[in-house]
Amino acid sequence: MKIRRYTFSARLSILVLVIYGIAAAGCKKAKKEEAQPEPEPVVTTKSSRAELSADSMFLYAKEVYLWNDLLPTYEVFNPRQYVNSDEEAGLNNELFAITRYAKNSYEYNKSYPNETKYSYIFDTDDANPVSYTLPAKSSVDLEGNGYDFGFYVGLFGTEASYEVRVLAVYKGSPAEKAGIKRGDVFTSINGIQVTANYTSSVEDFINAALFDASAVTLKVLKNTGISSDVVLSRTSYKSNPIYRDSVYTSGAKKIGYLAFARFSTLTNAQPALDAAFNKFAVAGVTDLIVDFRYNGGGYVSTAQYLADLIAPSAINSRVMYKEYFNSTLQNGKASILKNQIFLVNEQPQYQNGKLLTYADLDYSANGNTYNFAKKGSLNNVQNIVFLVSGNTASASELVINSLKPYITGIQLIGEQTYGKPVGFFPITIDKYEVYFSMFESKNSEGQGEYYSGMEPNYTLKEISGANDNKYDFGDLSEKLLASAYSYLVNGTYTGVVKKSSVKLSSGSSISGTKMESFSPGREEFKGMIEDRKKTK
Numbered sequence: 143m144k145i146r147r148y149t150f151s152a153r154l155s156i157l158v159l160v161i162y163g164i165a166a167a168g169c170k171k172a173k174k175e176e177a178q179p180e181p182e183p184v185v186t187t188k189s190s191r192a193e194l195s196a197d198s199m200f201l202y203a204k205e206v207y208l209w210n211d212l213l214p215t216y217e218v219f220n221p222r223q224y225v226n227s228d229e230e231a232g233l234n235n236e237l238f239a240i241t242r243y244a245k246n247s248y249e250y251n252k253s254y255p256n257e258t259k260y261s262y263i264f265d266t267d268d269a270n271p272v273s274y275t276l277p278a279k280s281s282v283d284l285e286g287n288g289y290d291f292g293f294y295v296g297l298f299g300t301e302a303s304y305e306v307r308v309l310a311v312y313k314g315s316p317a318e319k320a321g322i323k324r325g326d327v328f329t330s331i332n333g334i335q336v337t338a339n340y341t342s343s344v345e346d347f348i349n350a351a352l353f354d355a356s357a358v359t360l361k362v363l364k365n366t367g368i369s370s371d372v373v374l375s376r377t378s379y380k381s382n383p384i385y386r387d388s389v390y391t392s393g394a395k396k397i398g399y400l401a402f403a404r405f406s407t408l409t410n411a412q413p414a415l416d417a418a419f420n421k422f423a424v425a426g427v428t429d430l431i432v433d434f435r436y437n438g439g440g441y442v443s444t445a446q447y448l449a450d451l452i453a454p455s456a457i458n459s460r461v462m463y464k465e466y467f468n469s470t471l472q473n474g475k476a477s478i479l480k481n482q483i484f485l486v487n488e489q490p491q492y493q494n495g496k497l498l499t500y501a502d503l504d505y506s507a508n509g510n511t512y513n514f515a516k517k518g519s520l521n522n523v524q525n526i527v528f529l530v531s532g533n534t535a536s537a538s539e540l541v542i543n544s545l546k547p548y549i550t551g552i553q554l555i556g557e558q559t560y561g562k563p564v565g566f567f568p569i570t571i572d573k574y575e576v577y578f579s580m581f582e583s584k585n586s587e588g589q590g591e592y593y594s595g596m597e598p599n600y601t602l603k604e605i606s607g608a609n610d611n612k613y614d615f616g617d618l619s620e621k622l623l624a625s626a627y628s629y630l631v632n633g634t635y636t637g638v639v640k641k642s643s644v645k646l647s648s649g650s651s652i653s654g655t656k657m658e659s660f661s662p663g664r665e666e667f668k669g670m671i672e673d674r675k676k677t678k
Contacts, residue, residue, distance in 0.1 A: 191572065192229050196221040198571045199236050205476040207261075208564060208579045209244040210468050230265055233574060237261055241579075248564075248593055249579065260564055260579045267573050282312050282381045282403070284440050284671070286410035291358060291374045292317035292381075294436065295328070298605055301340040306331070306348065307611060310403065310436055314379040320372045322362060324385075325612040329369065330361040365612040382406075382414035385433070386615035389425040392631045398422040398520075399623065401433035401615040405440030405537040408447055416518065419451045423520040431626045432541075433529040433615065435556060435604065439536025442565060442672050449541050450517040452526070453548065457514050461586035462544045464511045465565070465672065471505035471580075474678070479503075482569060493677055500567075504678045510581070525551035527626040530598060535560035536670040539596060540583055547587045554598035555626055555635065561595035565670030581672065600625070600635045 189197075200221040204210055213219065224239065226232030241249035241258045251259035282288040292315020298305045306328040311317045329337055331351045336344065351358050357375045364370075385401035400418055405411065422430075430452065439445075449462060470476050479500035484491045491498045504510070526549060528534075528542055539559055546552055564582050568575040584590035602625055605611050613620035618627055625635045 190225070192225045192232065193222050195229065195233060195572050195574070196225050196236055199233055199576065200240065202478055202569050202571070202576070203240050203578060205470050205478045206468070206569065206578055206580055207240065208468055208582060209248060210470060212243045212245075213240065214243070230263065230574070233263055233571075233576075237263060237576070244579075260562060261566070262577050264568075264575045264577070265573060266575055282315075282406075284404065284406045284410075286381050286383070286406050288312055288315055288379045288381050290376055291315065291352065292379070293322060295352065297340075298611070303338050304336075304340055306336050309611070310385060310615075312379075312381045312403070313384070314381045316374045316377055316379070320374060322360075322372065323364075324614045325365050327363040328360050329363050332359050383411050384414045384418060387418040387421060388616040389421065389427060390618070390627065392627075395429065395631065396425050396427045397429045397431060397627065397630055398425070398427035399431045399433070399616055402437055402448070402538075404437055405442075405444040405448075407441055408444045411444045412447065415448060415451060419518045419520050423518060426522075427520060428522050429525040429527075429551075429630045430523055431527045431529065431623065431630070433623070434534045434538040434542075435529050435531040435622070436533050437535075437538045438533055438560070439538055439540075439562065439670050442537060442540065442670055445537035445540050445670075446512055447517060449544050450515055451520065452523055452541075452545060453514050453516060454523065455516040455521055457548050458516050459513050460548070462512045462514050463540060463583050463585050464507050465581040465583055466507055467505040467510070467581045472507065474501075474505070476505075477501060498677065502677050509678075523549065525549075525553075525630060527553045527555055527629060529622045529626060530554050530556040530559050530596065531604060532557055532560055532595070534596075536562040536565070539563065539592060540670060542596065543583070543585045543589060543592070546589070547585055553600065553626075553629065554596060555600045555602055555629070556598050556622055557601065557603060558595040558597050559592070561593050562670065563590045563592050565672050567672050583670070600629075602635070 197216075200213075200216060200219055204213055204216075207213065219239075221236055224232045224236035226235065238256070238258055241261055244250075249259050249261065251257055281290065281294075292312040293308050294310040294312075295306055296309050298307055308317075308322060308324055308326045308328075310324055311322055329335065331348065334347065336348060355376070357373065360372045360374065362370055362372050383403040383406050385403055386399070387401070388399040390397045390399065398418075398421075432452075446462060466472075482500040484498040484500055484503065493502070496502075526545070530538075530542075534556075539562060542552070542554070543563075563584075564579040566577040566580045568577055570576075582590060602622060604622060610621050616623070618624050629635045
């Protein structure tokens with residue numbers, strides 16, 4: 143199924159919280175009872191399109207939303223109260239109201255309390271013909287299409303003195319072709335110095351120059367101290383999701399490193415993943431460092447493929463994970479899904495001459511159990527260190543959680559992850575695709591529910607000093623990578639406090655006095671898209 147990519151948009155703000163640490167209070171998941179049949183609302187022939195869409199939003203949620211048992215009746219909720227002259231704004235307000243009925247640790251986003259943490263809406267009329275992401279949002283979509291300058295930047299320091307620093311550069315982008323690398327600093331943008339006296343006007347200027355313009359002139363400072371002027375033009379490009387793959391040797395030990403940007407479609411990701419893991423296998427890699435710091439998720443099928451590349455053949459056919467839908471869906475009682483035609487690559491599907499709808503699909507736990515099926519020839523991975531942050535979400539967390547029961551040498555280093563053990567597929571309402579939280583994933587031991595994120599074994603902030611984050615992916619001078627390497631070689635992390643085990647629960651919030659990290663203009667996609675469904 144071809145899914146359009148949605149990227150959340152953000153704008154600069156004065157921050158006093160460390161952005162990467164996203165924590166929330168944990169609580170047990172409520173037992174989901176089967177939703178009672180909802181009486182049909184009275185709809186008059188004078189209903190507007192906006193009113194009908196508002197009705198549909200709620201009625202779909204009553205049957206497919208993961209926590210549908212917590213929703214009130216149609217009369218109590220009154221979806222038409224959210225109808226707005228700006229239709230999309232009204233639907234977003236309604237969706238937000240729906241998610242407030244879930245427990246706080248589910249859809250509550252502590253960093254952005256007025257936004258949903260998981261569910262969202264996408265206006266299909268806004269899709270760019272080259273990339274499914276709008277140009278102003280500056281990113282690569284989940285099909286590997288880019289239409290931007292090709293970098294992911296953050297602000298570091300204080301309002302009085304700060305840096306616009308490159309966190310990542312997308313493969314195939316104008317920035318990569320111009321030689322810009324992770325760790326570079328933009329000291330001026332279009333001739334204007336951006337190093338001191340941060341204000342709202344500076345915010346607007348940076349956003350416009352880096353994310354809205356068709357061209358930009360940058361003064362780029364390398365960590366060698368050398369500066370140069372670089373002119374970039376926005377253009378379309380194709381990008382694979384691997385930032386870097388490397389092999390390190392320490393005595394007889396071979397360590398593989400993979401910096402993975404996003405779980406794009408398997409068609410886009412598989413060639414690069416196969417090449418990287420073939421390289422690891424030929425080198426005789428036994429330990430892995432997987433860098434998920436900026437990986438917000440994507441397609442579940444690609445996450446499963448990566449897990450199959452890592453897993454030993456000895457666990458073939460063992461359970462990787464299960465997807466759990468609400469009881470209404472599991473019992474085949476979500477009749478409203480008869481209105482949603484089942485598409486694969488945007489083509490209707492038939493079975494025995496019958497047009498399939500989403501009501502014909504199997505939502506049982508047994509029907510949504512996925513097993514390991516070894517891929518590639520790397521077959522002796524003994525230890526894995528995952529580098530994580532508050533941007534590590536969804537499909538990234540799924541890979542970690544799925545491997546955990548089978549590879550005992552798994553460690554996490556960095557900061558608490560985003561916490562998104564849920565996924566979705568699109569529901570079409572008029573011109574909108576609505577992505578409700580629909581299923582919850584758990585590993586073979588029934589472990590999941592990391593709604594407040596996964597706490598690392600070793601907590602290490604990416605930015606805590608002036609010389610941090612000035613090195614490219616794969617450079618052993620880079621702080622988190624150096625710590626992971628030290629652990630695998632010497633058995634100890636450098637400069638961190640050891641924790642006893644990985645926790646799938648909440649931790650304390652992190653605060654500070656600096657604008658330690660913020661990506662102006664956009665955030666990476668955070669989601670887990672299921673595009674493989676089985677009929678009953």
